[in-house]
Amino acid sequence: PGYSYRWRRVLLKVSGEALSGDGTQNIDPKVTMAIAREVAAITRLGVEVAIVVGGGNFFRGASWVGASGLDRASADQIGMMATVMNAIFLQASMESIGVPTRVQTAFRMNEVAEPYIRRRAIRHLEKGRVVIFGAGTGNPFFTTDTAAALRAAEIGAEVVLKATNVDGVYDCDPRKNKDATLLKHVSYREVAIKGLSVMDITAITLCQENCIPVVVFNLSKAGNISKALSGERIGTLIDV
Ligand code: UDP
Numbered sequence: 001p002g003y004s005y006r007w008r009r010v011l012l013k014v015s016g017e018a019l020s021g022d023g024t025q026n027i028d029p030k031v032t033m034a035i036a037r038e039v040a041a042i043t044r045l046g047v048e049v050a051i052v053v054g055g056g057n058f059f060r061g062a063s064w065v066g067a068s069g070l071d072r073a074s075a076d077q078i079g080m081m082a083t084v085m086n087a088i089f090l091q092a093s094m095e096s097i098g099v100p101t102r103v104q105t106a107f108r109m110n111e112v113a114e115p116y117i118r119r120r121a122i123r124h125l126e127k128g129r130v131v132i133f134g135a136g137t138g139n140p141f142f143t144t145d146t147a148a149a150l151r152a153a154e155i156g157a158e159v160v161l162k163a164t165n166v167d168g169v170y171d172c173d174p175r176k177n178k179d180a181t182l183l184k185h186v187s188y189r190e191v192a193i194k195g196l197s198v199m200d201i202t203a204i205t206l207c208q209e210n211c212i213p214v215v216v217f218n219l220s221k222a223g224n225i226s227k228a229l230s231g232e233r234i235g236t237l238i239d240v
Contacts, residue, residue: 005159005231009048009125011152012039012229013145013162016057018219019086026057027086031219032093035163038225039130040099047229048125050155051132052148053090055082061140076140083144084109087134100129106138106147118154125155145199149206160212161228162199163219168236169198185237198238213239 014035021028039049061076087103094101102124103113113134114120124131136147145162152160166174167182169191174180188208192201198216199207207214217228217235227234 007047007158007229007231009155009157010050010229011148011155011157011160012049012051012225013148013160014051014053014086014090014219015144015162015164016054016082016086018163018165019053019090020057021220027089029093032090033097034222035090035219035225036093036097036099038223038229039094040097041226042229043099043128043130045230048128049130049229050121050125050151050157051090051130052136052144052151053083053086053132053134054144055079055086055136058082058085073140076142080106080135080138080140083136084112084134087132088112091132094130100127101132102129103132103134106133106135109135121151122155143200143203145203146206149199149203149210149212152212153206153210157212160207160214162214162216163225163228164216165218165220166216167218168216168234169196169238183236184233185239187240188238191238198236204238207238208240211240213237 019027019031021031059079059082061079064070064075065072091101091103104116105113106116108115121131133151136144148160169183169186170180172180188204191204215237217224
């Protein structure tokens with residue numbers, strides 16, 4: 001505690017919910033511009049930034065299953081396409097302030113974005129471009145948190161920075177218990193055993209197996225993205 005890291009390459013996970021901010025639309029441009037500005041500043045310092053976006057502000061597969069006979073695989077395909085909408089929006093926000101950005105999708109949408117090609121993604125990062133990964137893992141039954149863990153492992157990111165609407169991981173649900181305390185550090189094991197709802201177990205396991213620490217932090221506080229990207233100790237650190 002107290003010390004900070006110097007990341008070389010990071011994977012920023014932005015949930016759909018975080019993108020919607022407190023506005024009434026699915027996407028709050030104040031949030032996307034804040035992300036763009038803070039990411040721009042850090043890439044200028046030489047940190048390579050890849051982003052995985054969620055889609056929950058538009059569509060969550062699981063919550064539609066059963067309704068009108070929608071099966072999970074189809075619902076999840078819609079969810080994955082929702083993440084692409086966020087990816088395109090975020091890319092436009094970045095480019096409006098001059099940050100070169102590429103979107104790569106896990107399944108092909110050639111007229112809209114590049115397909116995901118690992119080596120090409122790494123090359124973009126090396127050239128100082130921000131790479132936004134859309135469409136999650138490309139597979140139903142997974143989450144974008146798992147996509148973040150997977151892409152981080154593939155591109156050799158040193159950390160997954162998970163931007164949410166809460167300050168980090170609590171010992172119990174802060175919305176139900178006013179005495180809930182924010183944990184500065186938890187182990188992968190504790191997350192799994194205590195069932196702490198920060199990330200699904202698939203994502204946590206993937207990070208653990210690949211020794212990738214996770215930082216959970218609040219994106220809605222101004223300056224927090226910069227702090228997280230530049231390795232300051234904020235929110236909750238999940239590692240061994
Ligand atoms: N999804 C999927 N496979 C993936 C990633 C996402 O099927 O690899 C679908 C799933 O339906 C999910 C939706 O896309 O509910 C949006 O992603 P997620 O819920 O992870 O977004 P977030 O909660 O981060 O906004």
